[in-house]
Each structure stands twice: as C-alpha cells, then as structure tokens.
Amino acid sequence: MEHKNTVIFTLLFSLAMTLITLPSPTNATSPSVSALFAFGDSTVDSGMNNVLTPLVRCDHPPYGRDLPGHVPTGRYSNGKIATDFMASNLGLKDLLPAYLDPKLTDFDLLTGVSFASGASGLDDLTLKLSHAFSMGKQLEYFDEGVERMKRTVGEKNGSEIVENALFVISVGTNDLILNLYEFPVTERKTQFTSTDQYSEFLLQRLGSFIEALYRRGARRFMVAGLPPIGCLPLQQTVGGIIDLRPQRVCVTQQNIDSETYNSKLQALLSSLQTTLLPGSKLAYFDIYSPIMDMFNNPAKYGFVETDEGCCGTGKVELGPLCTRLSPTCPDAAKYLFWDAVHPTEAAFFAIADFALKTVLRYLVAS
Numbered sequence: 001m002e003h004k005n006t007v008i009f010t011l012l013f014s015l016a017m018t019l020i021t022l023p024s025p026t027n028a029t030s031p032s033v034s035a036l037f038a039f040g041d042s043t044v045d046s047g048m049n050n051v052l053t054p055l056v057r058c059d060h061p062p063y064g065r066d067l068p069g070h071v072p073t074g075r076y077s078n079g080k081i082a083t084d085f086m087a088s089n090l091g092l093k094d095l096l097p098a099y100l101d102p103k104l105t106d107f108d109l110l111t112g113v114s115f116a117s118g119a120s121g122l123d124d125l126t127l128k129l130s131h132a133f134s135m136g137k138q139l140e141y142f143d144e145g146v147e148r149m150k151r152t153v154g155e156k157n158g159s160e161i162v163e164n165a166l167f168v169i170s171v172g173t174n175d176l177i178l179n180l181y182e183f184p185v186t187e188r189k190t191q192f193t194s195t196d197q198y199s200e201f202l203l204q205r206l207g208s209f210i211e212a213l214y215r216r217g218a219r220r221f222m223v224a225g226l227p228p229i230g231c232l233p234l235q236q237t238v239g240g241i242i243d244l245r246p247q248r249v250c251v252t253q254q255n256i257d258s259e260t261y262n263s264k265l266q267a268l269l270s271s272l273q274t275t276l277l278p279g280s281k282l283a284y285f286d287i288y289s290p291i292m293d294m295f296n297n298p299a300k301y302g303f304v305e306t307d308e309g310c311c312g313t314g315k316v317e318l319g320p321l322c323t324r325l326s327p328t329c330p331d332a333a334k335y336l337f338w339d340a341v342h343p344t345e346a347a348f349f350a351i352a353d354f355a356l357k358t359v360l361r362y363l364v365a366s
C-alpha cells in the first residue's frame with residue numbers, strides 16, 4: 001500500500017513536472033548555455049579520481065575501451081557518460097573533461113568541466129570510507145576554477161559564464177549503499193530509525209549544496225535522483241547472499257527507498273525554486289525511469305543482458321577489480337551495465353536522451 005502511494009505520488013509529480021517543463025513552442029531562441037559543470041559521484045566523474053587511491057580509480061583498461069583512442073580516462077564506463085552526451089547536445093564539446101585533467105587548458109575550462117568524484121556522497125561518513133573528493137572539496141575546486149576563468153576572460157565575462165551555465169548534480173547512491181545496505185551494523189543505522197529519515201538528512205545537505213552554488217551565481221540546475229539501487233548488479237548479488245537466494249533479482253525494498261528519496265527530492269527542488277532561489281531554474285533529472293525502462297524493455301534498447309555487467313563475472317567487479325585480466329563481453333552495447341554498478345555508454349546515451357526529451361530544453365531556453 002505504502003509502495004503504491006509512492007508510485008502514484010511519483011507519477012503525479014512527474015506529470016506536474018512535465019507540464020511545467022514543456023519546451024517553449026518557439027524554436028527561434030538559440031540555446032544559450034555557456035558551459036556545463038558537473039558535481040557528485042562516479043555517475044558524472046570523468047577522471048577527477050585519477051589522482052586518488054587506487055580503490056576508487058578506474059583509469060585502467062578495460063574502462064574506456066570504446067572511447068576515441070580507447071583511453072581509460074577515469075570515466076566509470078566503457079565509453080562516454082551522460083554528461084558527455086549532454087555537453088555534445090548543447091554544442092559545447094564532445095567530452096566533458098575532469099577539472100583536474102592535466103591537459104585541461106584555460107580555454108577548455110570556459111565551456112565546462114566535471115568536479116565529480118567517484119565514490120563521493122553527501123554524508124561525511126561516506127567520504128570517511130571512500131576518501132573521494134567531498135562535495136565541499138568539489139566546491140573549493142569550482143571556486144578555484146571560476147578565479148581561473150576570470151583571469152582568462154575578465155571578471156564580467158567570467159560571471160556571465162557561471163550565470164548561463166548548466167549545473168548538473170548527481171549524488172546519493174553511495175551514501176545509501178555504504179551507510180545502510182552493505183554493512184550489517186553502521187553508525188547511521190543506529191542513529192536513524194528509518195531509511196526515510198536518513199534520506200531527509202541527505203537531502204538537507206543536497207539543498208545546502210545547491211544554495212551554495214546559487215550564492216556563487218549559478219542559476220540553472222539539473223539535479224539527478226537515485227537509480228533503482230536494488231537492480232544494480234552488485235546489489236542483486238549482495239541481496240542474493242543475504243537472502244540465500246540462487247537467482248538474481250532486484251532488491252525491492254531498495255528500489256522503494258530510491259523512489260521515496262526521488263519524490264522527496266522533487267518536493268525539495270520545487271520548494272527551493274519558489275521560496276529560496278529567485279530567478280533560478282531547477283529541474284529534476286530522472287534517471288530512475290529510463291533505467292527501469294531499460295530493465296523492463298531491454299529489446300527496445302538493443303540489450304540482451306540487464307542483470308550482470310560486461311566486465312568480469314558482471315556480479316561484483318568494479319574499479320580495481322575490473323582489470324585488463326577480467327574477461328569482458330565482446331559488445332558492451334548489448335549490456336545495460338558495464339561493471340557491477342555503472343551503466344554502459346549505450347545506457348548513458350539513453351539516460352541523456354531521456355533528459356533531453358524531458359528537462360534539458362526547459363533549462364536551456366533563455
């Protein structure tokens with residue numbers, strides 16, 4: 001019953017969001033996005049972690065095998081990720097580089113970078129476990145980047161770039177996985193009586209992060225919700241072990257948790273929009289629906305495998321466990337997941353395409 005209510009709420013909310021986000025009928029206005037800046041975790045990291053501990057890195061083969069030049073850039077996939085497709089769609093560039101990419105030029109910075117760090121999260125305890133770049137650290141790098149842009153094009157032009165940029169934030173999955181799901185006893189499980197309560201704690205921190213960007217001049221935000229966490233190959237594996245179940249199935253409760261979090265996120269975004277951040281545009285970036293659709297209708301996307309990743313056994317390998325020694329599937333385009341957690345380039349394309357058809361045009365219109 002509880003679940004049903006959540007589903008209905010989500011549907012109504014999505015409908016409401018769709019109605020207020022219909023693209024404007026005029027196509028005379030040319031897209032006016034100056035740059036794309038990404039923050040969050042591995043879903044939008046394009047190589048920030050290459051300077052960190054090997055535990056959170058993926059700048060080794062077979063990662064990146066389907067990128068131009070087959071370079072393992074630090075993207076958690078076989079090829080491009082959603083923010084690459086978006087940057088390309090906005091006419092900015094084909095690949096959104098990491099801010100710490102040693103080859104990044106002053107000129108590259110002007111059209112956007114990613115500050116996101118794989119294994120990062122909103123909760124300090126997540127960072128204590130993963131040692132990724134925290135959201136606070138990502139913000140510090142952003143401030144440094146803005147200074148660099150202003151030195152390049154002047155104070156006024158620098159501020160205009162920030163004002164006309166699209167800010168993509170994607171974070172939260174690691175908080176739930178590391179603090180609630182994977183370990184039987186954790187500090188957060190003791191502290192919070194329900195997943196709902198923990199989600200509210202996370203969303204409060206996400207709200208503060210958005211406000212911090214707003215105070216720095218950011219006006220256009222696209223904030224991702226959670227994927228169906230219970231369907232990630234790793235979660236199917238862990239769930240099977242806990243339940244002593246031989247077959248692989250999605251962990252229903254974790255998907256319900258994701259949906260609840262996503263509903264609360266949408267409510268947060270509309271309240272931020274109306275009360276706190278005048279002159280801003282905030283849109284919910286729904287990644288749950290396209291991923292669920294890929295699960296339910298794999299053929300529509302050309303997929304033959306949705307429960308296991310392409311790398312290794314597809315059940316547990318990611319990061320340092322997915323290596324050049326791991327056997328991989330010959331054609332990643334037939335898989336929803338590249339490793340035990342991260343989508344393939346084909347799936348990222350579908351996610352970006354869904355964003356394009358739903359919210360991107362609303363955010364881009366001036």
Ligand SMILES: *[C@@H]1O[C@H](CO)[C@@H](O)[C@H](O)[C@H]1NC(C)=O
Pocket residue numbers: 152153154157
């Ligand atoms: C700022 O942008 C304008 C318009 O593109 C350009 O003409 C001007 O040279 C820029 N200012 C600096 C300091 O680069």
